[in-house]
Amino acid sequence: MDDTLRTKLGILADAAKYDASCASSGGRGRKAARDGIGSTTGAGICHSYTPDGRCVSLLKILLTNYCLFDCAYCINRRSSNVERARLSVDEVVRITLGFYKRNYIEGLFLSSGIIRSPDHTMEQMMLVARTLRQAHGFAGYIHLKAIPEASPWLVEQAGLWADRLSVNIELASDISLKALAPEKDAPGIKATMGQMQERMLEAKEERRRFAPAGQSTQMIVGADDTTDETVLRTSAGLYGGYGLKRVYYSAFSPIPEASRVLPVKAAPLRRENRLYQADWLLRFYGFTVEEITAGGSAGMLDLDIDPKLAWAPKHRERFPVDVNGADRELLLRVPGLGARAVDRILRARRQTRLTLDDIGRLSTGVKRARAFLITADHHPLKLTDRSDLRERLAPPARQLELFA
Amino acid sequence: MSTARALGAVETESVALAYGADRAGFRRAVRRLVAARVPPDQVVWRMREPGEAEGAPAADLFGATATPDVGDEAGQTPALAVPRAAGEIADLVLCHHDTDRFARLYSLIWRIAQGERRLADNPADPLVHRLSLMAKSVRRDIHKMHAFVRFRALGVESGRERFIAWFEPEHFIVEAAAPFFRTRFPAMDWAILTPLGTVGWDGQALAFGPPAARPPLPEADGFEEGWLAYYASAFNPARANPVMMRTEMPRKYWANLPEARLIPALLESAPARVAAMIEREAQAPRKRDPAKAVAAMARQAPSSLAELNALIRATPAFVPGGTNAVLGEGPVGAALALVGEQPGDREDIEGRPFVGPAGQLLMKALAQAGLDRERLYLTNAVKHFKFAPRGKRRLHQTPTAGEVKHYRWWLDAELGFVRPRLVVALGATAALALSGEAVAVTTQRGPRPLGRHPGFVTLHPSYLLRLPDPVAQAQGFAALVADLRQARELAGA
Numbered sequence: 073m074d075d076t077l078r079t080k081l082g083i084l085a086d087a088a089k090y091d092a093s094c095a096s097s098g099g100r101g102r103k104a105a106r107d108g109i110g111s112t113t114g115a116g117i118c119h120s121y122t123p124d125g126r127c128v129s130l131l132k133i134l135l136t137n138y139c140l141f142d143c144a145y146c147i148n149r150r151s152s153n154v155e156r157a158r159l160s161v162d163e164v165v166r167i168t169l170g171f172y173k174r175n176y177i178e179g180l181f182l183s184s185g186i187i188r189s190p191d192h193t194m195e196q197m198m199l200v201a202r203t204l205r206q207a208h209g210f211a212g213y214i215h216l217k218a219i220p221e222a223s224p225w226l227v228e229q230a231g232l233w234a235d236r237l238s239v240n241i242e243l244a245s246d247i248s249l250k251a252l253a254p255e256k257d258a259p260g261i262k263a264t265m266g267q268m269q270e271r272m273l274e275a276k277e278e279r280r281r282f283a284p285a286g287q288s289t290q291m292i293v294g295a296d297d298t299t300d301e302t303v304l305r306t307s308a309g310l311y312g313g314y315g316l317k318r319v320y321y322s323a324f325s326p327i328p329e330a331s332r333v334l335p336v337k338a339a340p341l342r343r344e345n346r347l348y349q350a351d352w353l354l355r356f357y358g359f360t361v362e363e364i365t366a367g368g369s370a371g372m373l374d375l376d377i378d379p380k381l382a383w384a385p386k387h388r389e390r391f392p393v394d395v396n397g398a399d400r401e402l403l404l405r406v407p408g409l410g411a412r413a414v415d416r417i418l419r420a421r422r423q424t425r426l427t428l429d430d431i432g433r434l435s436t437g438v439k440r441a442r443a444f445l446i447t448a449d450h451h452p453l454k455l456t457d458r459s460d461l462r463e464r465l466a467p468p469a470r471q472l473e474l475f476a
Numbered sequence: 477m478s479t480a481r482a483l484g485a486v487e488t489e490s491v492a493l494a495y496g497a498d499r500a501g502f503r504r505a506v507r508r509l510v511a512a513r514v515p516p517d518q519v520v521w522r523m524r525e526p527g528e529a530e531g532a533p534a535a536d537l538f539g540a541t542a543t544p545d546v547g548d549e550a551g552q553t554p555a556l557a558v559p560r561a562a563g564e565i566a567d568l569v570l571c572h573h574d575t576d577r578f579a580r581l582y583s584l585i586w587r588i589a590q591g592e593r594r595l596a597d598n599p600a601d602p603l604v605h606r607l608s609l610m611a612k613s614v615r616r617d618i619h620k621m622h623a624f625v626r627f628r629a630l631g632v633e634s635g636r637e638r639f640i641a642w643f644e645p646e647h648f649i650v651e652a653a654a655p656f657f658r659t660r661f662p663a664m665d666w667a668i669l670t671p672l673g674t675v676g677w678d679g680q681a682l683a684f685g686p687p688a689a690r691p692p693l694p695e696a697d698g699f700e701e702g703w704l705a706y707y708a709s710a711f712n713p714a715r716a717n718p719v720m721m722r723t724e725m726p727r728k729y730w731a732n733l734p735e736a737r738l739i740p741a742l743l744e745s746a747p748a749r750v751a752a753m754i755e756r757e758a759q760a761p762r763k764r765d766p767a768k769a770v771a772a773m774a775r776q777a778p779s780s781l782a783e784l785n786a787l788i789r790a791t792p793a794f795v796p797g798g799t800n801a802v803l804g805e806g807p808v809g810a811a812l813a814l815v816g817e818q819p820g821d822r823e824d825i826e827g828r829p830f831v832g833p834a835g836q837l838l839m840k841a842l843a844q845a846g847l848d849r850e851r852l853y854l855t856n857a858v859k860h861f862k863f864a865p866r867g868k869r870r871l872h873q874t875p876t877a878g879e880v881k882h883y884r885w886w887l888d889a890e891l892g893f894v895r896p897r898l899v900v901a902l903g904a905t906a907a908l909a910l911s912g913e914a915v916a917v918t919t920q921r922g923p924r925p926l927g928r929h930p931g932f933v934t935l936h937p938s939y940l941l942r943l944p945d946p947v948a949q950a951q952g953f954a955a956l957v958a959d960l961r962q963a964r965e966l967a968g969a
Contacts, residue, residue, distance in 0.1 A: 419598070
């Protein structure tokens with residue numbers, strides 16, 4: 073790898089880092105032939121962490137950051153003065169394999185600016201994936217960004233080589249998308265998601281490979297005035313309607329070469345964090361969007377406490393919950409108890425009547441949970457009736473955030 | 477293992493196990509101890525030093541003499557059935573670096589043997605909880621080894637690339653972590669050296685060795701420099717969160733991660749970089765708006781049947797087997813388009829639709845219906861021959877609904893260029909491809925809209941070829957001819 077290639081890699085990694093998705097999970101286990109290379113474990117592996125705390129699992133790069141689109145929130149829009157570079161198909165293949173052999177990465181996450189045409193761009197990206205699979209027997213993880221403006225037959229091909237496909241919905245509101253990304257089209261994005269979902273379901277039923285790790289998407293939060301409620305409604309619609317594996321939320325952060333139509337200030341990272349927690353409640357805890365947003369005010373989540381903790385004091389009639397008798401759904405609603413802790417509680421109570429000490433061994437959130445729980449030796453009568461419950465449970469002092 | 481009078485009247489058993497995660501030795505010892513009804517508080521456990529001979533006697537704290545746990549042929553000691561959950565915990569905990577792992581595990585198994593059969597399934601029990609934490613720590617260490625080993629290239633020997641890594645695990649996990657690397661890198665030779673043991677792979681077998689000292693490693697190559705450049709670029713200074721980073725990538729691993737040496741400088745420069753980003757006013761684009769290129773990108777769709785066909789020909793098959801795309805044939809503007817299932821063996825060889833046995837039968841039916849092949853547009857729903865090789869023969873395989881749908885966009889675009897007045901679906905696959913839904917051909921023959929087109933559903937000639945009864949075949953052929961005649965009239969052809 074020479075200096076020029078390294079410089080290009082730097083530019084194109086920099087250009088790709090605003091995509092929050094990094095997962096190498098969701099697929100089934102797979103391994104290379106004896107003369108090939110690579111495997112996927114199903115759970116995914118983070119090979120490193122950058123100082124922003126985010127995992128480095130895949131080599132996440134753009135094929136090129138030249139782009140004919142002009143999306144205001146994107147550093148690579150055509151009107152930005154950012155430095156540009158372009159990698160050839162062979163260069164991406166070479167870097168991917170070189171990194172993979174040194175155990176730096178789980179695979180490749182390839183996206184691209186739109187050059188010449190969406191079709192041309194999509195074909196180039198596919199060629200990378202196909203070369204890795206066919207010419208090098210690569211069995212590692214490949215995540216391809218599908219370009220919704222490309223012809224539909226190209227999506228049909230992308231799924232043959234990729235583990236995961238994704239189309240970014242970018243903004244929860246179609247109106248904002250029109251204003252900030254003039255070349256993009258919300259119905260087109262959803263049509264592509266629908267097409268991918270249909271093929272994935274068929275392939276699964278017919279036991280063929282077509283993007284076995286499913287599809288994901290990303291939403292930028294804080295670049296417009298969309299509320300958390302709208303964001304979560306959009307997510308719920310995507311999970312329910314298109315079978316998405318993940319929706320990623322990306323708090324808008326200032327980018328170099330920012331557009332004039334964007335806010336100068338970053339959205340608080342905590343907002344992103346709360347949205348992820350709410351997303352989790354939607355998917356794994358049986359909460360509805362209404363229930364989650366009722367914990368906050370004016371369609372926004374409470375930034376100070378997690379959404380489950382925000383919801384509980386407003387539903388005191390449901391508490392306290394008896395850990396030795398309540399069913400799973402009810403236990404999942406207890407602040408401080410995660411899905412794993414609940415499963416451990418269910419296992420343990422088959423053998424013993426659980427005490428507060430027991431809960432301390434089964435969950436790391438017992439401090440928050442105790443106000444809502446009845447155990448063999450504990451009844452939180454007073455706590456649940458207190459009017460200052462929220463204040464007592466909220467963290468005493470807010471940690472200062474960069475740009476808060 | 478030996479017994480000795482120690483601490484007054486209490487008999488103490490002393491057990492010495494091999495260095496590392498000695499599963500076999502531990503199992504043997506436990507079987508015997510349980511059989512001999514030796515309670516946990518009367519056993520002293522010890523791990524031998526690497527390289528220490530099994531027979532070497534060693535005195536323990538209480539003066540009991542240890543004899544090695546050798547010569548226990550399986551079967552000499554009674555079998556001990558341990559519930560699965562306990563076995564899983566034990567396998568992991570034995571890798572833990574703490575010497576008290578043996579005593580804790582033996583306590584667990586002792587209690588199970590005394591009647592608490594489901595003990596390991598109770599995560600609230602203090603001992604089980606403690607062991608679960610140890611198991612979790614081991615599991616995490618294995619995971620981190622999979623993640624954080626960094627290979628350096630040693631060059632190529634006998635056509636195989638060779639790599640070496642130095643890694644410092646917390647627990648005795650080299651054996652547990654090794655299969656992952658074998659599965660992932662079967663075609664390279666590699667060695668991972670650690671202070672707790674080594675492992676190597678030569679394409680044939682994993683070889684384990686004793687603890688190693690840090691070897692002189694080869695110099696970093698261009699890929700490692702590229703990796704550092706990549707790592708630095710992937711960091712977003714506006715989101716610095718070193719606490720989160722250290723939670724997932726604790727400092728103890730940093731020494732062997734080449735990228736970790738960039739961390740201090742990246743963090744230090746982050747606030748200034750962000751401030752510069754915010755202060756810098758939005759800039760007017762330096763380059764002028766590429767109006768022509770932006771307008772041109774909207775015109776990406778193929779503008780003629782020939783362009784579309786070039787695309788189809790350049791694309792790999794969506795079905796197993798097929799290599800050459802067999803394209804549609806006939807004049808643009810044909811009044812009638814006939815859509816079959818997929819090319820067969822003959823079609824694949826000649827590169828033309830409907831030239832095999834079924835095609836010949838179709839030609840016969842067309843002639844009787846007063847239709848001329850030259851004036852029709854003939855194509856298939858699936859453009860490649862899907863087959864399974866059987867000796868020298870290539871056996872036709874029916875495409876699945878999903879495969880048919882992969883090809884739908886092309887068929888749709890193709891018919892969009894041809895613009896026939898009527899589209900005839902020959903058989904169920906064609907009907908599915910055109911309409912997007914399953915159609916029962918034998919009961920639903922006749923005119924019906926197929927997607928955007930006025931359509932007509934009839935039998936596929938290959939269906940007639942498969943009918944064993946000549947009478948039924950003749951009837952079917954007559955029906956096909958009648959359908960084609962009706963289609964001709966509908967299309968005004």
